[in-house]
Amino acid sequence: MSEDLFEEDRISVAERVAAEALIIDVDGFEGPLDVLLTLSRTQKVDLRQISILELAHQYLAFVEKVKVLRLELAADYLVMAAWLAFLKSRLLLPPDPTEEGPSGAELAAHLAFQLERLQAMRDCAARLMGRDQLGRDFFARGQIEVVERVKKVTYTASLLDLMQGYARIRTRDDFRPFILDRESVFTMEQALERMRGLIGYAGDWTDIVSYLPEGWENDPVKRRSATAATFAASLELVKEGHLEIRQTESFAPIQLRKRT
């Protein structure tokens, strides 16, 4: 308390008035850095020559005032106060060579940089807003003309399209009879369905021929179709990881077994 009083005495009347004005205005501040920048103006020097120690004093005094008036201060104001108190001690005490971390002078220099940068940005903002502005000082065309979008569609086709189109029509007729001939076609889908039901029992290597559907072995056309479909279906099941397939040499029987 006695130290506080001692400090109070060192603050001039003008500063005290300024500090009171600050307190009244505390809601209007944009955070501790804003307060520090405002306080720094009382030093009436270039920001580059500002005394950070003095500024720390001023800020701490400001926080004390607020406390005396029992006003609530946001946490970040108090954090800044604590940090400035720390900085003050660093600046006042001779540097301890055993202590780690940045020196008081470095911390002070950075705070000075921050203040200068904030001030610079405020100046920039003011200069920016002071420029001639569109719709206030200079103007865009009032009577704009709508740009009409004209969409032009052109159609193309290649000779290939044409020929394929023609082939498509003509082959529709060609293939009509063969659609009727589906009796002797055993599809891969059919084979797959059949195989899925059977592989559960295929523990040992078994000739693929034994998987052919019944009644398809004798007619050569039917057999060919069934063999092809069954072989294709086997490959599919191998791919899916349900089956293993082998052939010991060319034209040797193809054998299947369940994958374990």
Next chain:
Amino acid sequence: MSEPVEKKEESLFEAAPMGEQERMIEAVLFASAEPVTVRELEARMPHGCDAAEALVHVRKLYEGRGVNLAKIGDAWAMRTAPDLGFLMQKETVETRKLSRAAIETLAIIAYHQPVTRAEIEEIRGVSVSRGTVDQLLEMEWIRFGRRKMTPGRPVTFVVTQNFLDHFGLENARDLPGLKELRSTGLLENRPPPGSVPGPGDVDEDDERNEGQSELFED
């Protein structure tokens, strides 16, 4: 903002030079959403200005330019020069593939010309929409041929020079026959689902060659 106010006060005592008045006219007419009357111009310009005279100068200045000064009723506005109206259109060209129906119709006309609509429908197995034929006519890929000497004298369709140019053909007879299509693998690409090509195709070829040669004789 402060400078112009000064100018305004100055002009209470002495009218702005004509060059300045022209600048003002330009600026006001440019920024205004509506045509502006002489009276309004003068109300907006500093005291002592002669908008009517300045307008004459500005009008001359913009003569033959990309924008002109136009009088609309008793008001003035800047307008795009009439011959540059085309710049106010943004043309986007979109290239689309011809529909399947149009390609098939076109192919039938090319291979069987001259061919009637009824014949096209018979070959395609479906009716040919008016729109499809109109589109091909509009593209100038087909045109009307001679009428058939059959009852009802139906019109026929033939392909045009444009068609031949587009597809790089000298003659419609250069179109490959079915056999050639097959040898290039074009036919195998599109078997009807579930069908297997068989030996029956050969006959078909003969028939169509015969048919075509007959059609192209004239």
Next chain:
Amino acid sequence: MSEPVEKKEESLFEAAPMGEQERMIEAVLFASAEPVTVRELEARMPHGCDAAEALVHVRKLYEGRGVNLAKIGDAWAMRTAPDLGFLMQKETVETRKLSRAAIETLAIIAYHQPVTRAEIEEIRGVSVSRGTVDQLLEMEWIRFGRRKMTPGRPVTFVVTQNFLDHFGLENARDLPGLKELRSTGLLENRPPPGSVPGPGDVDEDDERNEGQSELFED
């Protein structure tokens, strides 16, 4: 409709004379309130036109006039001369009053771009409210830039063409006082002493410088 098409085709063989091209530039720019890019100009002008060259002539032509040709980023627009703003009280648009926080945030983004929200907060010493950034985004004065290559890949903010247009800037490099700020080191991203420079920080610095130089260069 048919005439312009003809013209367009003609120009495939011979570009329009420069005087004609200037007229076209005038017509297109007078018709638009928004800046128009060279690319768009050329897309609308007949084939073979050199919009960039014609623009140089048009700019000269309108120097000192009531309306001037302004370059905004890589686009061009006609704008009334700033000293004639007093004539346009009728056209004046009341811009939304920006808060001090918004104005400062805007300035920081303009001078430090690309800049993250954390960096803005570091400079202002307070957190940036969502509303402030939203307002600037809504006015289309700022937009999102590339993400920073630092941990968390934070988004950055940069100013837009609308911003340049509004403040009559040709380029972000023309921001008032930018050069002095750079020479005094006030635009550097200086980490507080004692903060452990991790590998991320180094990257950040590199990226930031690269990003900025890119933005401020042509």
